[in-house]
Amino acid sequence: MTNQAIREEIGDSSLEVALGALRNSIARWTDKSDLLETAVSGLLLYQHDEPTQPRNAMYEPCICLVAQGAKRVLLGDDTYVYDAHHYLIASVHLPTMVQIVEASRSKPCMGVVLKLDQREISQLMVDSNLPQPRAQQSSRGMVLGEVTLPLLNAFQRLIDLLDEQKDIPILAPIIQREIIYRLLVGEQGERLRQIASAGSQSNQIARAIDWLKVNFSQSLSIDDLAAQARMSTSTFHHHFRSMTALSPLQYQKQLRLQEARRLMLAERMDAANAAFQVGYESPSQFSREYNRMFGAPPLRDITNLRQLAAGEGG
Amino acid sequence: MTNQAIREEIGDSSLEVALGALRNSIARWTDKSDLLETAVSGLLLYQHDEPTQPRNAMYEPCICLVAQGAKRVLLGDDTYVYDAHHYLIASVHLPTMVQIVEASRSKPCMGVVLKLDQREISQLMVDSNLPQPRAQQSSRGMVLGEVTLPLLNAFQRLIDLLDEQKDIPILAPIIQREIIYRLLVGEQGERLRQIASAGSQSNQIARAIDWLKVNFSQSLSIDDLAAQARMSTSTFHHHFRSMTALSPLQYQKQLRLQEARRLMLAERMDAANAAFQVGYESPSQFSREYNRMFGAPPLRDITNLRQLAAGEGG
DNA sequence: CAATACATCGTACGATTAGGCAATAAATTA
DNA sequence: TAATTTATTGCCTAATCGTACGATGTATTG
Structure with missing residues (x-):
């Protein structure tokens, strides 16, 4: 040995x-x-x-x-x-x-x-x-x-x-x-x-992510976000994706839809209001994207989850 | 009748x-x-x-x-x-x-x-x-x-x-x-x-064109130009093209190359200096694009033009 | 100094959006 | 149970915007 x-x-x-x-x-x-x-x-x-x-x-x-x-x-x-x-x-x-x-x-x-x-x-x-x-x-x-x-x-x-x-x-x-x-x-x-090193591209992207995390319900201008990060629109995209594996818009969408789901499930909010709350301006658009992400339209998804929870509880 | x-x-x-x-x-x-x-x-x-x-x-x-x-x-x-x-x-x-x-x-x-x-x-x-x-x-x-x-x-x-x-x-x-x-x-x-109506998209694009006309030798940030015109980068592109039939960069390229040609022809400037003067940072890039636009590399194009003018003059 | 690798940028394209309306499902009441 | 109302989802159009991709420029290596 x-x-x-x-x-x-x-x-x-x-x-x-x-x-x-x-x-x-x-x-x-x-x-x-x-x-x-x-x-x-x-x-x-x-x-x-x-x-x-x-x-x-x-x-x-x-x-x-x-x-x-x-x-x-x-x-x-x-x-x-x-x-x-x-x-x-x-x-x-x-x-x-x-x-x-x-x-x-x-x-x-x-x-x-x-x-x-x-x-x-x-x-x-x-x-x-x-x-x-x-x-x-x-x-x-x-x-x-x-x-x-x-x-x-x-x-x-x-x-x-x-x-x-x-x-x-x-x-x-x-x-x-x-x-x-x-x-x-x-x-x-x-x-x-x-x-952690200030001014690095990674750090700039991290700042952008922090901003999104807080302001996901606001409408998002990629151009502005890129300017904030002192990058061109396309470079910003590039770095954002390499860090998150998602495009900025997809990232925001995840935040929005997850929060909407939480609002409907925990706060018993209805679909239209949840949609509005997280920044969607048309319920139909919300429904379509919710469906795409969670596999079922808002109401049905929530009903499913409630039944599942009830089943586990009993 | x-x-x-x-x-x-x-x-x-x-x-x-x-x-x-x-x-x-x-x-x-x-x-x-x-x-x-x-x-x-x-x-x-x-x-x-x-x-x-x-x-x-x-x-x-x-x-x-x-x-x-x-x-x-x-x-x-x-x-x-x-x-x-x-x-x-x-x-x-x-x-x-x-x-x-x-x-x-x-x-x-x-x-x-x-x-x-x-x-x-x-x-x-x-x-x-x-x-x-x-x-x-x-x-x-x-x-x-x-x-x-x-x-x-x-x-x-x-x-x-x-x-x-x-x-x-x-x-x-x-x-x-x-x-x-x-x-x-x-x-x-x-x-x-x-x-002519201030603030219209057409007017904004016209301003951008004016800016380009004057500052064509500066390096161009489309994102900034778009921001000036209060449009997103892509919307700016769209309108710019619908007005000029050219993308902003192509437009700038035309201005640069035509001015370079003028400098060489009228002011008898050499290719490298003309290239630099109109904003190119590498002569090789200049030559390549000049060739693409005027059908011949800088020196040959100028020679051609001089011969042509001499022929017409005589 | 050429060749190569790499990062950045412009931009064409396709996805997403608002906004309106129609269809459908659910809930309430007769 | 049928009728009526209300809430949700689906679909359309025209315009905007996000973004993947290819062109361009910069740095690096032998």
């Missing part, structure tokens, strides 16, 4: 130990098919005890780990599958399809999510004099990386804080900074640094 | 008489194959005693009449042929191919050109309370119309002024206003009014 192989062996076994500890911690705080917002702001824990169908979900800027099980994320034509040995970073808000592909009663999928704040990342880059990214080109806003022991340990310490709530205000930010630092210098650090 | 027919007969014969008078006047001031800028500013007279090949020419905003002979104007894929019974209005600067198709020693092509000033047109529209145009859609910046007797008479009086130079400062503007008025209320008045 070579030294290299020995190191890997040791590393791997340490990793497994750390993952085991993480599983225990997650299990202490969450129950089956449970999602918990913890006392550490931005830190979420969850477990789920069976595979799911793909479902629409919005990823926020965050880093996601699973201590057990596996998930599949669909972004445009790309597929990202991650498990206990791979983390996933989303550097912007991204509409995706998410599916738990590996989970069971005996071995539920157990996950940790830590939301990332771009300002923190930028601050850390300045503070630690990390080099500006080489390439100007913008790439996908989602990336997979290999889980390392120090990273796992940091997460472990973060979760351990939940037992010592008084330490959270002081220690949580420190540990979060450590995690971010480890990501920045890790294999996918370049990506994160691109997003 | 119906009254209608009689009126037409009378009208036609009067028209012929008027055209005869116009021919005499033009002949008094111009010689064979001669172009005269008259003492009336904006008024040009010319005659040409043989048909020509099509040649590149820039039309300014103007109205063109021929008292004898015929001309053909090529604008993009459109062809405009006009003779003694049809005038041609150009409402913006337009790069065209022009060809005299009917002319001979005994019956030379005899023409009158009066340049039009958009501000005068707008002023007249306000003063005379002419209605704003109905349609918003923009159309070709060139149009043919049927010559009428009053129009011919006005032109006759304008040319007659050349014999009474002291009256020009007072009478020329008045007669020009009459001509513009007749055009505005005539069959093609709608077109002219569109161009």
Whole structure:
């Protein structure tokens, strides 16, 4: 056995130990098919005890780990599958399809999510004099990386804080900074640094995405948005798509339709009003696009969902 | 013979008489194959005693009449042929191919050109309370119309002024206003009014064209130009093309290459400098496009032209 | 200095939009 | 249950706009 192989062996076994500890911690705080917002702001824990169908979900800027099980994320034509040995970073808000592909009663999928704040990342880059990214080109806003022991340990310490709530205000930010630092210098650090470096194309696109996220119900002028990002219309398109796998309009449409669905489902709003609320000016157009996205026209889709929920509840 | 027919007969014969008078006047001031800028500013007279090949020419905003002979104007894929019974209005600067198709020693092509000033047109529209145009859609910046007797008479009086130079400062503007008025209320008045009504799409495009005409050697941002015209990039394209039969870039290219040709021919500038002067940043690109437009690379084209001129001169 | 790779930009094309109207489904009432 | 009203969805037209693609210009590499 070579030294290299020995190191890997040791590393791997340490990793497994750390993952085991993480599983225990997650299990202490969450129950089956449970999602918990913890006392550490931005830190979420969850477990789920069976595979799911793909479902629409919005990823926020965050880093996601699973201590057990596996998930599949669909972004445009790309597929990202991650498990206990791979983390996933989303550097912007991204509409995706998410599916738990590996989970069971005996071995539920157990996950940790830590939301990332771009300002923190930028601050850390300045503070630690990390080099500006080489390439100007913008790439996908989602990336997979290999889980390392120090990273796992940091997460472990973060979760351990939940037992010592008084330490959270002081220690949580420190540990979060450590995690971010480890990501920045890790294999996918370049990506994160691109997003965070002010004025870069990635950063400009990220700003545009933030704007859309807030103002999706307003009517959208791509030309203006491009001007804001100091790019030509077509260049803006190019970079937007390379980051989100969606055209700006498709992105806005996703936001609009998902919000409309939420309004009808949770706030019991009728189709026409929901359509209007999210920025559509004609109900017929809304109906057509809703149908295209969710597979059924508004009312029928909502009825389906209600029946499904009732069935699960009973 | 119906009254209608009689009126037409009378009208036609009067028209012929008027055209005869116009021919005499033009002949008094111009010689064979001669172009005269008259003492009336904006008024040009010319005659040409043989048909020509099509040649590149820039039309300014103007109205063109021929008292004898015929001309053909090529604008993009459109062809405009006009003779003694049809005038041609150009409402913006337009790069065209022009060809005299009917002319001979005994019956030379005899023409009158009066340049039009958009501000005068707008002023007249306000003063005379002419209605704003109905349609918003923009159309070709060139149009043919049927010559009428009053129009011919006005032109006759304008040319007659050349014999009474002291009256020009007072009478020329008045007669020009009459001509513009007749055009505005005539069959093609709608077109002219569109161009002149501030804020209309046609007017916005006309402004963009004016800008291009002056700043063709600067590098051009279509997005900015569109923003200036308060249109989206694509809408701007659409209207620009419907008015000029050219895309904005093609339009600019025409201006650049024609100016470069002039610089080389008249100012004896070398190719590389001419290229640079009109805004090209690489001589190779210039050469390629020059070749495409004039059928020969810069140096050879100029040599050809010089030989041609020498041949005609001798 | 040529050749090549790469990013950017212009623009033609096709998708999307508003707005109006017709058809249909659902709900309410006779 | 039938009739009437109301809410939703489907369809049309004309215009605008988004955007994929190909042309153009810039940087890089041998």
